[in-house]
Amino acid sequence: MSKMTPQAELMQNVSVPFGQAQAMPVSVYTDPAFLALEQSEVFAKSWVCAGRAETLANPGDYLTFEIAEEPVIVLRDRSGVLRAMSNVCRHRMSVLLEGRGHIRSIVCPYHAWTYNLDGTLRGAPAMDMNASFCKEHNSLPAIRCVDWNGWIMLTLDADAPEPAMLLADIERLIPYLDMKDYTETFREEHRWNTNWKILAENFMESYHLPMCHAGTIGGSANLRDMVCPEGYSAFNYHHILKDDSIPLSLAHPSNTRLQGEERNRTWLLAIYPSLLITLTPGYFWYLSLRPDGPDHVKILFGGGMSNDFMQDENVAEQLVALKALLDDVNDEDRGCTERVWKGMQSAFAVPGALSHLERPNFEFARWIANRVAGAA
Numbered sequence: 334m335s336k337m338t339p340q341a342e343l344m345q346n347v348s349v350p351f352g353q354a355q356a357m358p359v360s361v362y363t364d365p366a367f368l369a370l371e372q373s374e375v376f377a378k379s380w381v382c383a384g385r386a387e388t389l390a391n392p393g394d395y396l397t398f399e400i401a402e403e404p405v406i407v408l409r410d411r412s413g414v415l416r417a418m419s420n421v422c423r424h425r426m427s428v429l430l431e432g433r434g435h436i437r438s439i440v441c442p443y444h445a446w447t448y449n450l451d452g453t454l455r456g457a458p459a460m461d462m463n464a465s466f467c468k469e470h471n472s473l474p475a476i477r478c479v480d481w482n483g484w485i486m487l488t489l490d491a492d493a494p495e496p497a498m499l500l501a502d503i504e505r506l507i508p509y510l511d512m513k514d515y516t517e518t519f520r521e522e523h524r525w526n527t528n529w530k531i532l533a534e535n536f537m538e539s540y541h542l543p544m545c546h547a548g549t550i551g552g553s554a555n556l557r558d559m560v561c562p563e564g565y566s567a568f569n570y571h572h573i574l575k576d577d578s579i580p581l582s583l584a585h586p587s588n589t590r591l592q593g594e595e596r597n598r599t600w601l602l603a604i605y606p607s608l609l610i611t612l613t614p615g616y617f618w619y620l621s622l623r624p625d626g627p628d629h630v631k632i633l634f635g636g637g638m639s640n641d642f643m644q645d646e647n648v649a650e651q652l653v654a655l656k657a658l659l660d661d662v663n664d665e666d667r668g669c670t671e672r673v674w675k676g677m678q679s680a681f682a683v684p685g686a687l688s689h690l691e692r693p694n695f696e697f698a699r700w701i702a703n704r705v706a707g708a709a
């Protein structure tokens with residue numbers, strides 16, 4: 334057995350040219366100490382997506398989320414500003430809100446300390462006899478929250494560059510699709526028995542389509558036609574051209590702005606560490622991943638339509654059919670990624686060589702290696 338730490342093994346793994354790349358070492362998936370490093374160096378220092386901003390349309394709409402195990406509230410405040418704050422009460426530290434919904438104020442379920450939507454403490458019963466208590470010093474700590482093209486992006490890191498800067502290359506790459514012009518129509522939460530990186534890597538390559546998705550979309554994919562361009566520092570991507578078997582994936586007939594292949598090109602964006610977006614002119618779907626132990630991943634799975642399609646009355650049935658297809662595709666991905674996790678537990682599990690179609694996986698491995706390098 335190697336005595337190297339997982340991060341040292343990973344450094345060595347990514348030090349070769351892409352033409353000789355191997356899958357990541359098993360320890361970076363299975364070692365709880367490496368997961369702790371990922372929480373502190375990756376998830377606590379990156380932008381993590383909590384879903385779509387249009388789902389918090391009105392003042393008082395809120396959702397709850399965790400980044401690096403830290404409970405967070407995201408809400409629309411009275412002045413219409415999207416805000417995030419700690420979801421931990423300033424009294425005896427109860428978690429305040431759960432799930433999602435609509436509120437006029439944040440009332441702690443334990444002793445009813447009550448906070449305004451901007452996080453300031455409005456009132457606390459029977460606290461006037463404690464001389465140390467001061468309402469003004471008991472606001473919920475603010476957490477950075479940005480609406481980036483309709484995506485709710487959160488970070489615990491005060492110094493992380495803004496998503497608009499970090500991800501400007503996406504807008505340069507796809508100037509003709511504006512992610513603000515899409516509306517979420519479904520959203521679910523799942524938990525799969527695999528490491529979060531196995532699922533992220535599964536999204537990044539379409540090499541698995543013909544086999545893993547033989548029962549659904551596999552037949553439409555030709556490995557020879559796949560292009561895996563070099564990625565950028567904050568994300569990787571690839572794209573495919575869709576035929577007309579799913580009308581929703583093409584530009585709506587009323588959209589005369591998109592031209593030529595723009596009308597049927599599907600983009601697959603993997604924004605590090607864990608926002609995975611499939612974007613077509615007609616619909617989008619996404620996964621936002623968070624680790625839950627080395628052996629489980631928590632998945633926010635959502636999607637919806639471009640606003641051109643939202644205005645089309647006949648689109649409801651197509652959307653139902655699309656959602657059913659996505660569910661089937663996800664089931665296949667679940668099978669494949671859970672089998673990888675299981676295989677990795679074997680004494681014979683050794684990472685193998687990567688295909689040229691797995692370039693994004695290698696870039697992802699390099700990105701993680703850079704993130705944890707300082708802590709190695």
Ligand code: FES
Pocket residue numbers: 422423424425426427441442443444445446
């Ligand atoms: S813990 Fe919140 S009011 Fe006591």
Ligand SMILES: [Fe+2]
Pocket residue numbers: 535541545546662666
């Ligand atoms: Fe897949």
